[in-house]
Amino acid sequence: MExxxxxxxxxxxxxxxxxxxxVADVSIRFQAKTLHSIIGPNGAxxxxxxxxxxxxxxxxxxxxxxxxxDITHQPVHRTIHMGIGRSFQITNxxxxxxxxxxxxxxxxxxxxxxxxxxxxxxSFRRYEERAWDVIEKVGLKTRALTPARNLPHxxxxxxxxxxxxxxxxxxLLLDEPTAGMASEQVPxxxxxxxxxxxGGNKTVLLVEHNMNVVMSVSDRITVMHQGQVLAExxxxxxxxxxxxxxxxxxxxxxxxxxKGQ
Amino acid sequence: xxxxxxxxxxxxxxxxxxxxxxxxxxxxVLLALLPFVIALFEGKPPSAVWANQAGTSKFVQGLAIEIxxxxxxxxxxxxxxxxxxxxxxxxxxxxGASAYLTGVMLKSFGWNLWTTLGLVIVLGGVNALLxxxxxxxxxxxxxxxxxxxxxxxxxxxxQSRELGAYTGSDVGLQGVIVPDFISPASQRLRFYFVALxxxxxxxxxxxxxxxSPTGRVCIAIRENEGRALxxxxxxxxxxxxxxxxxxxxxxxAGFLHTLYQPIVTPNVAGLGYTISALLIVLIGGxxxxxxxxxxxxxxxxLDFGLxxxxxxxxxxxxxVVYVAIVLFVPYxxxxxxxxxxxxxxxxxxRLVERFRHSSEA
Numbered sequence: 001m002e003x004x005x006x007x008x009x010x011x012x013x014x015x016x017x018x019x020x021x022x023v024a025d026v027s028i029r030f031q032a033k034t035l036h037s038i039i040g041p042n043g044a045x046x047x048x049x050x051x052x053x054x055x056x057x058x059x060x061x062x063x064x065x066x067x068x069x070d071i072t073h074q075p076v077h078r079t080i081h082m083g084i085g086r087s088f089q090i091t092n093x094x095x096x097x098x099x100x101x102x103x104x105x106x107x108x109x110x111x112x113x114x115x116x117x118x119x120x121x122x123s124f125r126r127y128e129e130r131a132w133d134v135i136e137k138v139g140l141k142t143r144a145l146t147p148a149r150n151l152p153h154x155x156x157x158x159x160x161x162x163x164x165x166x167x168x169x170x171x172l173l174l175d176e177p178t179a180g181m182a183s184e185q186v187p188x189x190x191x192x193x194x195x196x197x198x199g200g201n202k203t204v205l206l207v208e209h210n211m212n213v214v215m216s217v218s219d220r221i222t223v224m225h226q227g228q229v230l231a232e233x234x235x236x237x238x239x240x241x242x243x244x245x246x247x248x249x250x251x252x253x254x255x256x257x258x259k260g261q
Numbered sequence: 262x263x264x265x266x267x268x269x270x271x272x273x274x275x276x277x278x279x280x281x282x283x284x285x286x287x288x289x290v291l292l293a294l295l296p297f298v299i300a301l302f303e304g305k306p307p308s309a310v311w312a313n314q315a316g317t318s319k320f321v322q323g324l325a326i327e328i329x330x331x332x333x334x335x336x337x338x339x340x341x342x343x344x345x346x347x348x349x350x351x352x353x354x355x356x357g358a359s360a361y362l363t364g365v366m367l368k369s370f371g372w373n374l375w376t377t378l379g380l381v382i383v384l385g386g387v388n389a390l391l392x393x394x395x396x397x398x399x400x401x402x403x404x405x406x407x408x409x410x411x412x413x414x415x416x417x418x419x420q421s422r423e424l425g426a427y428t429g430s431d432v433g434l435q436g437v438i439v440p441d442f443i444s445p446a447s448q449r450l451r452f453y454f455v456a457l458x459x460x461x462x463x464x465x466x467x468x469x470x471x472x473s474p475t476g477r478v479c480i481a482i483r484e485n486e487g488r489a490l491x492x493x494x495x496x497x498x499x500x501x502x503x504x505x506x507x508x509x510x511x512x513x514a515g516f517l518h519t520l521y522q523p524i525v526t527p528n529v530a531g532l533g534y535t536i537s538a539l540l541i542v543l544i545g546g547x548x549x550x551x552x553x554x555x556x557x558x559x560x561x562x563l564d565f566g567l568x569x570x571x572x573x574x575x576x577x578x579x580x581v582v583y584v585a586i587v588l589f590v591p592y593x594x595x596x597x598x599x600x601x602x603x604x605x606x607x608x609x610x611r612l613v614e615r616f617r618h619s620s621e622a
Contacts, residue, residue: 054491056491075495076490076491077490077491077492077493077494077495077496078493079491079493080491080492080493081493086491092485092487092488092491093485093488094481094485094488095484095485096484097480097481097484101477104477105477105478105481105489106492108474108477108478109492109493109494110493111474113474114474114475114478114499115474115475115498115502116473117469117470117473117474117476117502118469118473119469119473119474120469120472120473121473121474121476121477122472124474163492167492
């Protein structure tokens with residue numbers, strides 16, 4: 001297999017909050033069309049790192065390159081236009097709007113009709129049709145007209161996934177997509193993410209705490225610890241890495257025997 | 262049968278926005294007929310109304326004109342506060358600046374009415390830009406305070422002695438010369454129709470705006486601005502669009518206000534006038550648009566009624582009423598109706614049935 005292209009990379013990316021160094025000179029290269037997981041204990045800087053990638057935070061120093069282009073200082077509303085979609089650890093939706101409207105807004109954002117205020121939004125059929133497709137894909141078709149706040153938590157996570165799928169980004173940053181989900185719903189969502197990644201030829205960056213999930217779905221894994229990269233490699237290499245075992249896996253998580261070494 | 266089908270085709274030939282707002286159209290027609298109906302109650306022929314003869318009808322027209330102007334002003338506040346979620350305490354500046362500009366241009370510079378109107382619209386845009394300058398830097402209550410500051414500066418400027426020759430300082434601008442064809446004294450019915458038409462058109466435009474792609478994003482900004490940004494919307498431009506439309510609308514209301522009164526007092530630029538808009542929107546229902554219109558009527562009629570029967574103590578009583586409304590009807594008249602219309606209808610049916618039973622027995 002030839003070496004795949006690097007779609008996203010960070011060079012010595014650093015973020016300080018006062019005296020706290022949340023992300024300390026992190027350089028990671030993400031290969032296109034792979035599922036790359038970032039793991040690490042709480043406070044390792046994973047979410048901060050995502051916030052730097054998506055433009056929600058300005059880095060103290062360092063660079064973010066997307067397809068070789070410097071996007072470090074792009075404002076947050078440009079990120080999705082370049083093809084990077086991002087979901088949040090804490091559900092971040094429009095609670096009082098319907099599921100359909102949540103997704104429709106995500107579709108409309110990429111069009112050129114945002115300032116046509118003399119026509120009704122429903123007369124722009126393509127956004128609504130696209131929204132219906134996405135809603136069907138994430139399995140919320142029967143709840144489409146429900147206000148988003150009335151959805152059970154698991155469905156809200158699906159809605160959030162739908163909202164970043166709607167504009168069809170090349171790179172998806174998923175920050176703990178299964179957080180707070182009932183455990184029996186997790187495999188369904190993970191299967192959906194895998195299908196999106198493989199079927200849509202997308203690059204997925206995944207922050208996840210469920211080690212079984214991470215080990216089974218990832219092409220590559222980066223382990224972060226105290227704002228730094230501790231190790232990087234294929235799942236088997238990570239599971240075998242002694243440093244990782246002691247610093248992280250051994251302490252907080254026990255790998256199931258058939259997956260671990 | 263032939264008549265029905267022809268009337269239906271006439272109905273279908275109406276532009277879509279008119280048809281989809283049939284309730285609004287009915288209200289518009291009823292309001293257009295109101296001056297004549299009142300004259301009939303008084304025993305006067307409609308021709309007397311047409312000739313602008315004094316009487317109850319002319320008086321009611323005057324009150325209604327004030328309500329229409331107030332309604333246009335209040336709905337413009339609902340667009341930024343209720344729909345877009347921007348809390349501004351400087352809204353009176355949009356209204357007051359235009360009211361003063363109209364007065365000064367007509368009185369001191371002898372400008373033609375239409376050029377003045379054009380300038381008023383330009384002023385509306387400029388005012389919106391002024392507020393928008395601080396938009397990217399301040400959010401929430403800070404924006405409210407900055408706009409409060411801007412409006413306070415304007416309020417002080419119009420009262421200043423240096424500008425007294427134009428604005429009349431703290432007494433206000435008096436004796437604005439209004440062209441005869443729209444004079445509120447001799448052509449009140451015409452003025453009534455102009456104000457009614459303005460309110461109607463503004464309402465239709467706002468309805469459309471709120472359901473348009475732009476308006477939907479404004480609602481999304483109110484619900485969760487951070488998410489709207491993440492979806493790829495540069496929220497600044499949407500807030501600017503809402504501010505501009507709102508400001509121009511308020512400016513048109515101010516324009517009509519000067520023509521109708523024709524006196525401009527510094528009150529219209531003060532904080533109290535912003536609070537009026539906020540109260541009207543709260544009474545009617547935040548973010549409902551038609552609530553602003555209903556709220557304006559309730560606000561003005563309550564004020565009028567209390568002042569008439571209580572005199573000086575009216576403002577105390579009206580204050581108590583507003584507190585009661587905010588406490589007990591927190592979603593406003595229209596908002597509560599939307600939330601509870603099923604229960605209200607059921608309760609009504611039960612009431613009617615009970616009445617029927619008791620009358621049968």
